[in-house]
Amino acid sequence: MAELAVQMGKGPEAEQFDLSRLENFPYGTPKSPTMSYLSPLIGKNSLVSINGEMWKTLRKRFNSGFAPQHLLKLLPNIIEKVPPFLDHLDRFAETGETALLSDYTTNLTFDIIGMATMDMDFAAQKPPAERGELVTLYIELVDSFKALEDTPVSPWLLHPMVAMRQVQIARRIDPMIKTRSVLSLALEGVDNLTDDILQQTCDNLKTFLFAGHDTTSILLQWSFYELERSPKVAEALCAELDELFGPDTDPEVVMKALAERGDEIMNKMTYTSAFIKEILRLYPPGGSARLVPPGTGLFVTAPGGKSYCLDGMLIYLCPTVIQRDPEVFGPTCNDFLPERWIGDSDTSMRTNSGLVVGDGDKASAGGSTAGAGKKTPPSAWRPFERGPRNCIGQELANIESKIILACVARRYEFVKVGVGAIKRDEAGEKVMGDNGKYVAETELYSSRQITAKPVDGLVAKVRLKPGAKSRTS
Numbered sequence: 462m463a464e465l466a467v468q469m470g471k472g473p474e475a476e477q478f479d480l481s482r483l484e485n486f487p488y489g490t491p492k493s494p495t496m497s498y499l500s501p502l503i504g505k506n507s508l509v510s511i512n513g514e515m516w517k518t519l520r521k522r523f524n525s526g527f528a529p530q531h532l533l534k535l536l537p538n539i540i541e542k543v544p545p546f547l548d549h550l551d552r553f554a555e556t557g558e559t560a561l562l563s564d565y566t567t568n569l570t571f572d573i574i575g576m577a578t579m580d581m582d583f584a585a586q587k588p589p590a591e592r593g594e595l596v597t598l599y600i601e602l603v604d605s606f607k608a609l610e611d612t613p614v615s616p617w618l619l620h621p622m623v624a625m626r627q628v629q630i631a632r633r634i635d636p637m638i639k640t641r642s643v644l645s646l647a648l649e650g651v652d653n654l655t656d657d658i659l660q661q662t663c664d665n666l667k668t669f670l671f672a673g674h675d676t677t678s679i680l681l682q683w684s685f686y687e688l689e690r691s692p693k694v695a696e697a698l699c700a701e702l703d704e705l706f707g708p709d710t711d712p713e714v715v716m717k718a719l720a721e722r723g724d725e726i727m728n729k730m731t732y733t734s735a736f737i738k739e740i741l742r743l744y745p746p747g748g749s750a751r752l753v754p755p756g757t758g759l760f761v762t763a764p765g766g767k768s769y770c771l772d773g774m775l776i777y778l779c780p781t782v783i784q785r786d787p788e789v790f791g792p793t794c795n796d797f798l799p800e801r802w803i804g805d806s807d808t809s810m811r812t813n814s815g816l817v818v819g820d821g822d823k824a825s826a827g828g829s830t831a832g833a834g835k836k837t838p839p840s841a842w843r844p845f846e847r848g849p850r851n852c853i854g855q856e857l858a859n860i861e862s863k864i865i866l867a868c869v870a871r872r873y874e875f876v877k878v879g880v881g882a883i884k885r886d887e888a889g890e891k892v893m894g895d896n897g898k899y900v901a902e903t904e905l906y907s908s909r910q911i912t913a914k915p916v917d918g919l920v921a922k923v924r925l926k927p928g929a930k931s932r933t934s
């Protein structure tokens with residue numbers, strides 16, 4: 462099987478090279494079977510991996526659960542999951558201990574997705590002994606994937622014991638999720654609850670658990686890092702939050718306002734949205750792998766006019782490469798610059814067409830904004846993928862990350878330790894680079910751990926900002 466990494470988003474020809482929208486495949490270019498190694502985690506009937514009519518039927522079944530109107534009704538329940546996370550941060554601030562922040566962002570997003578999709582309290586943020594069996598098993602299952610090599614060889618050949626354990630855990634998880642599925646399907650009015658329908662629902666709840674916690678956790682980790690590294694951006698974000706929530710940075714005040722007027726306030730969080738958009742541009746957690754079925758007769762014309770036959774090709778859609786294209790984003794393509802999205806900071810599904818890069822504001826973020834005012838090809842920003850197979854959970858991810866940033870950004874300082882730590886001069890002051898960012902001793906980078914995560918899980922110290930009162934005292 463031939464493989465091709467396709468770079469999209471370059472210039473005006475880019476759209477015809479966008480594999481999410483080819484006429485041959487009304488439901489998107491089929492997913493690659495290489496994803497099947499994930500089936501113990503997401504099930505065989507997962508929306509992420511299935512194709513054709515079956516995908517269409519299931520996507521239709523689940524769409525309404527992720528619609529913005531529905532998610533807004535869940536706002537108070539989402540907000541409820543944030544205080545335990547803040548308590549953990551306060552404890553680190555108080556003790557001065559170094560935190561592995563990924564543990565805490567992951568448990569937080571796990572609690573949110575458990576509530577949003579299964580109406581269940583996973584208690585993932587509690588000590589391990591107090592967590593439910595489902596979450597304990599699920600965490601073990603996710604962790605077991607870290608032991609697998611990044612290779613196309615079946616895990617049954619390289620790591621048979623791990624593969625066997627994965628199947629055992631999946632078998633124990635399924636009945637717990639099926640109980641939940643019966644309940645939700647019965648409420649939806651499914652009269653004939655066949656084994657197939659039950660298994661499909663179970664598999665997709667597992668998919669939501671995985672896709673819905675891991676990705677948003679990564680978004681939060683990079684956000685906390687950039688809050689330290691890009692001080693002018695952090696200042697601009699906090700200024701917006703001051704304007705919307707008032708000068709009191711107490712998270713209780715923020716959460717109360719969001720619970721009462723969440724829709725209105727979140728629509729006004731345009732700088733926060735630009736911040737999230739830029740995090741997802743530079744640090745997208747995932748991409749996609751597609752397989753063009755042999756015999757399709759699919760040709761695409763690449764920028765430059767050369768034509769390629771893609772039949773039988775396995776194609777990787779790599780947003781990390783696409784979203785840093787210098788032809789689209791200019792010399793600042795590798796810089797963290799939320800200002801480039803001003804005027805078009807929306808990160809919702811609406812954004813999947815017709816992007817225009819904003820004018821930017823050199824002064825406010827301390828960087829240049831090459832590409833400013835230029836029309837950006839719609840396919841150049843695609844962290845949630847585009848077209849029919851775009852991410853079903855993107856509105857949920859947007860809502861939860863806005864809530865968490867609103868509670869965290871004005872209250873805590875994060876100080877990276879180890880990889881990515883900020884360089885200090887002889888007087889102990891942070892060294893500023895000429896792009897408005899502090900200089901790092903070594904660059905923090907992503908490594909593949911199913912998805913692309915900050916390599917060390919974001920090891921950092923946490924401090925309370927001046928004036929913030931500890932929640933634990």
Ligand code: HEM
Pocket residue numbers: 492508509510520668669670672673674676677680741745746747748749750843844845846849850851852853854855857858
């Ligand atoms: C920052 C957060 C997120 C990012 C960056 C993200 C990214 C993506 C990407 C790139 C895809 C396409 C995958 C492919 O083509 O193979 C996708 C699909 C999907 N995502 Fe997300 N995701 C996020 C949050 C969520 C959440 C919160 C859920 C909640 C359930 C979710 C559920 C799904 C599902 C079910 C699909 C498959 C959709 C389909 O094919 O119909 N994701 N996501």
